[in-house]
Amino acid sequence: xxxxxxxxxxxxxxxxxxxxxxxxxxxxxxxxxxxxxxxxxxxxxxxxxxxxxxxxxxxxxxxxxxxxxxxxxxxxxxxxxxxxxxxxxxxxxxxxxxxxxxxxxxxxxxxxxxxxxxxxxxxxxxxxxxxxxxxxxxxxxxxxxxxxxxxxxxxxxxx
Amino acid sequence: xxxxxxxxxxxxxxxxxxxxxxxxxxxxxxxxxxxxxxxxxxxxxxxxxxxxxxxxxxxxxxxxxxxxxxxxxxxxxxxxxxxxxxxxxxxxxxxxxxxxxxxxxxxxxxxxxxxxxxxxxxxxxxxxxxxxxxxxxxxxxxxxxxxxxxxxxxxxxxxxxxxxxxxxxxxxxxxxxxxxxxxxxxxxxxxxxxxxxxxxxxxxxxxxxxxxxxxxxxxxxxxxxxxxxxxxxxxxxxxxxxxxxxxxxxxxxxxxxxxxxxxxxxxxxxxxxxxxxxxxxxxxxxxxxxxxxxxxxxxxxxxxxxxxxxxxxxxxxxxxxxxxxxxxxxxxxxxxxxxxxxxxxxxxxxxxxxxxxxxxxxxxxxxxxxxxxxxxxxxxxxxxxxxxxxxxxxxxxxxxxxxxxxxxxxxxxxxxxxxxxxxxxxxxxxxxxxxxxxxxxxxxxxxxxxxxxxxxxxxxxxxxxxxxxxxxxxxxxxxxxxxxxxxxxxxxxxxxxxxxxxxxxxxxxxxxxxxxxxxxxxxxxxxxxxxxxxxxxxxxxxxxxxxxxxxxxxxxxxxxxxxxxxxxxxxxxxxxxxxxxxxxxxxxxxxxxxxxxxxxxxxxxxxxxxxxxxxxxxxxxxxxxxxxxxxxxxxxxxxxxxxxxxxxxxxxxxxxxxxxxxxxxxxxxxxxxxxxxxxxxxxxxxxxxxxxxxxxxxxxxxxxxxxxxxxxxxxxxxxxxxxxxxxxxxxxxxxxxxxxxxxxxxxxxxxxxxxxxxxxxxxxxxxxxxxxxxxxxxxxxxxxxxxxxxxxxxx
Numbered sequence: 001x002x003x004x005x006x007x008x009x010x011x012x013x014x015x016x017x018x019x020x021x022x023x024x025x026x027x028x029x030x031x032x033x034x035x036x037x038x039x040x041x042x043x044x045x046x047x048x049x050x051x052x053x054x055x056x057x058x059x060x061x062x063x064x065x066x067x068x069x070x071x072x073x074x075x076x077x078x079x080x081x082x083x084x085x086x087x088x089x090x091x092x093x094x095x096x097x098x099x100x101x102x103x104x105x106x107x108x109x110x111x112x113x114x115x116x117x118x119x120x121x122x123x124x125x126x127x128x129x130x131x132x133x134x135x136x137x138x139x140x141x142x143x144x145x146x147x148x149x150x151x152x153x154x155x156x157x158x159x
Numbered sequence: 160x161x162x163x164x165x166x167x168x169x170x171x172x173x174x175x176x177x178x179x180x181x182x183x184x185x186x187x188x189x190x191x192x193x194x195x196x197x198x199x200x201x202x203x204x205x206x207x208x209x210x211x212x213x214x215x216x217x218x219x220x221x222x223x224x225x226x227x228x229x230x231x232x233x234x235x236x237x238x239x240x241x242x243x244x245x246x247x248x249x250x251x252x253x254x255x256x257x258x259x260x261x262x263x264x265x266x267x268x269x270x271x272x273x274x275x276x277x278x279x280x281x282x283x284x285x286x287x288x289x290x291x292x293x294x295x296x297x298x299x300x301x302x303x304x305x306x307x308x309x310x311x312x313x314x315x316x317x318x319x320x321x322x323x324x325x326x327x328x329x330x331x332x333x334x335x336x337x338x339x340x341x342x343x344x345x346x347x348x349x350x351x352x353x354x355x356x357x358x359x360x361x362x363x364x365x366x367x368x369x370x371x372x373x374x375x376x377x378x379x380x381x382x383x384x385x386x387x388x389x390x391x392x393x394x395x396x397x398x399x400x401x402x403x404x405x406x407x408x409x410x411x412x413x414x415x416x417x418x419x420x421x422x423x424x425x426x427x428x429x430x431x432x433x434x435x436x437x438x439x440x441x442x443x444x445x446x447x448x449x450x451x452x453x454x455x456x457x458x459x460x461x462x463x464x465x466x467x468x469x470x471x472x473x474x475x476x477x478x479x480x481x482x483x484x485x486x487x488x489x490x491x492x493x494x495x496x497x498x499x500x501x502x503x504x505x506x507x508x509x510x511x512x513x514x515x516x517x518x519x520x521x522x523x524x525x526x527x528x529x530x531x532x533x534x535x536x537x538x539x540x541x542x543x544x545x546x547x548x549x550x551x552x553x554x555x556x557x558x559x560x561x562x563x564x565x566x567x568x569x570x571x572x573x574x575x576x577x578x579x580x581x582x583x584x585x586x587x588x589x590x591x592x593x594x595x596x597x598x599x600x601x602x603x604x605x606x607x608x609x610x611x612x613x614x615x616x617x618x619x620x621x622x623x624x625x626x627x628x629x630x631x632x633x634x635x636x637x638x639x640x641x642x643x644x645x646x647x648x649x650x651x652x653x654x655x656x657x658x659x660x661x662x663x664x665x666x667x668x669x670x671x672x673x674x675x676x677x678x679x680x681x682x683x684x685x686x687x688x689x690x691x692x693x694x695x696x697x698x699x700x701x702x703x704x705x706x707x708x709x710x711x712x713x714x715x716x717x718x719x720x721x722x723x724x725x726x727x728x729x730x731x732x733x734x735x736x737x738x739x740x741x742x743x744x745x746x747x748x749x750x751x752x753x754x755x756x757x758x759x760x761x762x763x764x765x766x767x768x769x770x771x772x773x774x775x776x777x778x779x780x781x782x783x784x785x786x787x788x789x790x791x792x793x794x795x796x797x798x799x800x801x802x803x804x805x806x807x808x809x810x811x812x813x814x815x816x817x818x819x820x821x822x823x824x825x826x827x828x829x830x831x832x833x834x835x836x837x838x839x840x841x842x843x844x845x846x847x848x849x850x851x852x853x854x855x856x857x858x859x860x861x862x863x864x865x866x867x868x869x870x871x872x873x874x875x876x877x878x879x880x881x882x883x884x885x886x887x888x889x890x891x892x893x894x895x896x897x898x899x900x901x902x903x904x905x906x907x908x909x910x911x912x913x914x915x916x917x918x919x920x921x922x923x924x925x926x927x928x929x930x931x932x933x934x935x936x937x938x939x940x941x942x943x944x945x946x947x948x949x950x951x952x953x954x
Contacts, residue, residue: 095226098227099242101865101866110400137380138373139373139377140369143242143369143370143372143848144240144242146863146867149865150866150868
């Protein structure tokens, strides 16, 4: 999947900002989706529902970079990214806030294997870096993060 | 339909997540969006998929769903979702949505107007209403199912309405009825937060109910201890998180449950006080009935004594020390034990028996009625409970737990529906398998169903033994198949008339999940093209029949059966699509339906209360301050408002009318088909995390399809070696009913036991139900998709 040019520009801008803010510890604000309208039929108690974690906007990423965790991960160079580091970020998500798919082979046996690299964002030789988890650790990673490409290849279609 | 053949459909999926923004419109889910547009409005809805009933917040902009997030204020999921839930919005935006009615003319499905389509259907129904059948599903919303129920039972006096939940959870229903005298679990998902031991009976919630499973295993992160025992015929992702895997032979569950009961009795570790106060004993009568016959404790004990550890080892393959460990758990009253089950116990030719036996273990050991102590069946569809079980869209049922065979239940329904006495037929209609058999048999040979309307289901993929149950109907003249759906499916492809439907938040809806929770949402976006609500389709057909003068479509005052008044007391013409949303039809139907909910103490609140809540668990009763109180545990004093003070536990719908639940003695019975020399392997079918049922929606959602692009057959490495099959080989799987080519997966998603194979049923290119057996449970009429004899060879 090829990222749109708009995505590349924003990605490049965010990358610069993140380099500046990279070492700063930021606290992720968990409320207040921008421009969100509250459903009028919900009563007082339910209104708090809009406190559900909002999808992260790309232009908010610099402020969230550290707490958000997985931002630097996109420095990984993957063939599909054409060298644009943030390209894979959007290509791995159906929409902003969706759980990214897993672009590598993974054994779906509990969380330990996943967390070995993704707890801290492990760096690999050659510049690749495992994205750091953007949420509290949970137990069943594969419940939300599925392979980008399945283990079995699609059957050939009839001609 | 020629424009929507298979290649086109697959091509469409391939581009669904591409960079194209169709028509220059607002970016939507599945397009490559890098940020959410300004002005996103958020509203609540339950997820469209399984019976867990997670709530999502749906982000809408520019008339499109653009994002989904977990709803942190929903008690069910507390902000969590699974991969299907996170991508549920994509279900709306497959490129080949059905947008216009299609009528088969000269062999081809061609676009027609709604008027033409509905006239064609009305003509068939009016000609002979008794030969018309309606087949729906646990995805019917509550108002849709209620309208369908009313059309058939009040409008046509015809009880030929059933639903795919028959194939899914009807043995759970008969288990509850036989044990407690009333359907649905006593406990709730709250038990998952409190149990010390979680027993999985042929159940794989890590893939099928992922959010519920996380609710349990994430407790370990908080330092809590929960022991998971996985009893099954196949290692699954759930097994990876289990403390103990108890492999059993297919059908061995019956012997295992009896064997545990026997040890409790022999050791005296059963709960004398609970059983003496609250339980009676029951066994099969001659002829067999759901109520069975009373037996005394000595007789129950004698029957269970037929399952000593050595016999359980022989029948179930469970070693005596493992059996002893399970009996120790049940015998320990300081532990809280929750049992979970779904298809493994329900899709079973002895489904009623195993459901009764597991309830019996909890009752016998007193692991019932305290938080965390509960036998809880799960459901696979968002409203299997809310619609099929509660509205009663089944051939023998009436709303709220009534039966067509009971005169007082018919009279009650006729009163609420304001139709003349005697309108409802006392004769149960055809259950699912019989309905399709009759539809696949010439009318001259007793096949008296001539027209079958399928809504919200895909029986040409999901019925067992397809070659016997549906194929023949396509070669018989004067059999007319009508299918309402959102995408082309195996069933729409063979239909005579296809009606395009609105999906999920394209319409108002209400559903009911596995823990008695009734949930509501409002329409947020428009359906594509000419697609319209299933509920409107039913009402529009009803109006056409009314206009043709069918007497059943009038109430006793001569008014339209589905009359809904607008704000000024004038009838709203809801049968006209352009006027359908002038009033809230869901609200009108639900508030009428609600009147049925009291006689079995499944009390529902008014519609407006559900609009404010993220679901409420029935019974919901009004308190003196006017607020509405839900119930997390039934039959228990202090929790269930229908249990009087001082009673402790009261099974107030007891079949023996004495407040007692029934502990059943039921025997191990051999399965109807077992491996032999010719077909030496067990075949089990099932599901995977990424796909939901027949894949109509999830196979069009790029992240899910990419992750799990096709069906496969899991084979044990020992069997593969013997058969000279390597990982990735294409193999032929055969049963006495059909053959199928599949890719072999040795160390796959799950790991089968030696001598068995597993095939998921989501892939319409690999219809495993051409291979399955249509033998079914005698009480529930639910077939067994989990056990038949097969053989495998390299292609």
